[in-house]
Amino acid sequence: MTFVTAVYPGTFDPVTVGHVDMVDRAARIFDELVVGVYTDPPKGLTFTVDERVEMLREATSHVRNAEVQPFGGLLVELAHRVNATVIVRGLRIGSDFEYEREMALMNRRLLPGVETACLLSSIEYQFVSSTRVKEIAALGGDVSDFVPAHVMGPLYQRLGVSPPATT
Numbered sequence: 001m002t003f004v005t006a007v008y009p010g011t012f013d014p015v016t017v018g019h020v021d022m023v024d025r026a027a028r029i030f031d032e033l034v035v036g037v038y039t040d041p042p043k044g045l046t047f048t049v050d051e052r053v054e055m056l057r058e059a060t061s062h063v064r065n066a067e068v069q070p071f072g073g074l075l076v077e078l079a080h081r082v083n084a085t086v087i088v089r090g091l092r093i094g095s096d097f098e099y100e101r102e103m104a105l106m107n108r109r110l111l112p113g114v115e116t117a118c119l120l121s122s123i124e125y126q127f128v129s130s131t132r133v134k135e136i137a138a139l140g141g142d143v144s145d146f147v148p149a150h151v152m153g154p155l156y157q158r159l160g161v162s163p164p165a166t167t
Helices: 017-029 049-059 075-081 094-110 130-138 149-159
Strands: 005-010 032-038 066-071 086-091 115-120
Touching (some): 005 017, 005 075, 017 032, 017 049, 017 086, 017 115, 032 049, 032 075, 049 066, 049 149, 086 094, 130 149
Parallel strands (some): 005 086, 032 066
């Protein structure tokens, strides 16, 4: 029997309930799951890499076979370093497929033997994205259904807005 390590990469800025669901599901499929938090994406970030790693570790602390770690450079370099043979990606909407297909083919070319496993997002999280969560929070909207509870306070604080009043 083969031990399979998978990598689930992302910026996780901030971590959402959809990300946590994906970690939960991928961890049931693979023996070990390395959740890679990308350090230097080409987009503006709300949280530092250390903050994102810590938030994700807390959000996934219940998953015994998942490890969260930062990484920079190419994803295939992380996969090689941790001996992963699978890259896990989540598909929320149809347009995700074309992007992920292209990336999967490129990653396989860069590191032969690594496959990409695309998991469909759970239906209740298909519309949840870090970008939308930040937009809602920045306008003072309630994001409690979209992020783990420990992420809400730091998110509103970083965006410089008060959280909505609870009723």
